[in-house]
Amino acid sequence: MSPRTPAQNEEIRLASQEKILRAAFELIAQNGYESTSIAMIAKKAGVSKGLLYNYFDKKEDLVRALLEAAMREGDVMLRELMDDDASATLKNIFQWFFREMREQPHHWRLMAELSLKIDNLNIVRKFALGKLNEYVGLMENLLTRLGYENALGEARLIVALFDGIGFEALILKKDYPLDEMEAYLITKYCQEK
């Protein structure tokens, strides 16, 4: 009889958003942004198309929310990989990256897909620029502590390497030699001396 309390509503809202975001993530990661229709997302989420627009004003907003969530997760991960020892941290990062490539190739697919849409989806650009600089900075710090002369150059190289490997693995899938690359990189960067 009496209306739902604000707290109850908030809970319901969060649950619905969660369902929608999860469905959107999987579909966009699998098929790309343009090939994923609002109808598909709603269907997979088990809600009506209309409800989706209760939470996200435009299709683009869905992507923004997706990106934000993905980046937040990435940050948490990265922080957990930190170690007092620079070499150990670097190794953790390499291992984490290759594990991700194996277990969650979707994540990378989403990022790549959206990145290409930058010209059309303006939100994406800001995210990408900030994140890239953040990763390069972090890597530079590690390499400096490891005694690299041109730590910035090598940091940029490694970050680009991640992107390149991600891209190639995305396309070649099982044909890409993830194991060999991982071993080679760890040997090269973490076994100094």
Place this chain on the structure above:
Amino acid sequence: MSPRTPAQNEEIRLASQEKILRAAFELIAQNGYESTSIAMIAKKAGVSKGLLYNYFDKKEDLVRALLEAAMREGDVMLRELMDDDASATLKNIFQWFFREMREQPHHWRLMAELSLKIDNLNIVRKFALGKLNEYVGLMENLLTRLGYENALGEARLIVALFDGIGFEALILKKDYPLDEMEAYLITKYCQEK
């Protein structure tokens, strides 16, 4: 008035296809696959939509032809960069790559866009796999001659680096430090005493 000879017809066919492919290339490279309509391509090519469907059964087929042509061009380029001196060849390749990134960023955009798009099509995967192996092989040969111990690993690394730099430069555009990267890579790989 008089019927065309088979030879003339063939010539016409090739010319039409050429026009269509060039138009498609420019439009897709600039705006992406989904944002480029068949109508736009036909208009830019100066042919009718109907004619376009005479040569390519589906929009996807056009894309496949585009990819093949682009990769063929890449081969021709690569062969021209060869030099008896391994170090000089490597430098040529680096310089060519960075020049391309500066002058024809669209090319890379097209390759990335299309690769993601038809990543399900096995033809593309096999194509990409072959190309990647070819590039890695070539690079491995160069690095072996330059005395690298694990030439294969380093070759894979460099090829992935190309992809990664291409990807990042595509996103960051003017914000990406192409010059610094080029200098750093040449110093690192081509100045070995």
Place this chain on the structure above:
Amino acid sequence: MSPRTPAQNEEIRLASQEKILRAAFELIAQNGYESTSIAMIAKKAGVSKGLLYNYFDKKEDLVRALLEAAMREGDVMLRELMDDDASATLKNIFQWFFREMREQPHHWRLMAELSLKIDNLNIVRKFALGKLNEYVGLMENLLTRLGYENALGEARLIVALFDGIGFEALILKKDYPLDEMEAYLITKYCQEK
């Protein structure tokens, strides 16, 4: 906590309806019927969409209530303009009409908009017919007292004139010569020797 008395409930009901009608009036007068959503009305009225449907079963019902209220207001106005002197009354009416056109053009917009909208609904037609006859009758009475021969014809003419001026002023807004028209009509109808 304690249950509301029936009288209190009735009071609350009336207050809510009043809020809703006022909000609907302003929004529809400004933006038109189709461009005004139930959500907008509920928001402006400070009530929930659900409550709105407690009082009005359909959007159309809201409109009907609006029309009735507007016409009731018109009646009250008209009565206040009456004067023992027919010429003075006529002048009052002209002046009131032009003042309304200047200060509340939205009112007219609403009436015109809604009249066209539900022109199929017989209720509205009967309503409008009654009103028109009432106005014509009143005007005929005035003109008879002023000595017009065909008072009925001239009364119909003047009432149609009001509608026509209202319509044109609605469209031309600042471009419509309200002042000249007012002066001309008063001179023509109220300065008779």
Place this chain on the structure above:
Amino acid sequence: MSPRTPAQNEEIRLASQEKILRAAFELIAQNGYESTSIAMIAKKAGVSKGLLYNYFDKKEDLVRALLEAAMREGDVMLRELMDDDASATLKNIFQWFFREMREQPHHWRLMAELSLKIDNLNIVRKFALGKLNEYVGLMENLLTRLGYENALGEARLIVALFDGIGFEALILKKDYPLDEMEAYLITKYCQEK
């Protein structure tokens, strides 16, 4: 085998546009702009929704074309009503107007409907302003020749009268005394000694 000639295509195009415009006119005149969907128009015209967009880029463009056609027709009519004798011309105009109101009430409905949309459909405004001034000018000329002192004022009055009668007749339909109004106006304006 050989493609259609440009002339053939033009003919086909004109026929299709004609069908679409006719359907749009009838539906919009009957139900109003917002209540007439593109789908309804296409269905009534017997063409696909897609084809409609081959000829009109937006729904608004359809209205523009409709207005233009209606106004062109109106102009032709008016010119035919002209007579060397001002009084005869005026009578012709009155008679034509009332005949139209009886036989083609849709025309008026369309104009009224669209006029109210002026704020949203910008095209309409220009048309309305120009046309109104044109009609007032024409009427002023006639009345001047008939010896009216304030011909401009009376011209404005008559034009507004047309609009007012049109509006009221639109709503009251058969209940509006078109015959009496016609007789009264002709007596009043055209029987001057």
Place this chain on the structure above:
DNA sequence: TATGAATGAGCATTCATTCAT
């Protein structure tokens, strides 16, 4: 070989209306 009129499924988005609470 070549044209472009025509199709229709599909898309993002809106909104009146319902209903569990």
Place this chain on the structure above:
DNA sequence: TATGAATGAATGCTCATTCAT
């Protein structure tokens, strides 16, 4: 009485594709 989450049909519009000529 009151809420707002949820629905789903409808809308304007796009576009790959077909086909008569």
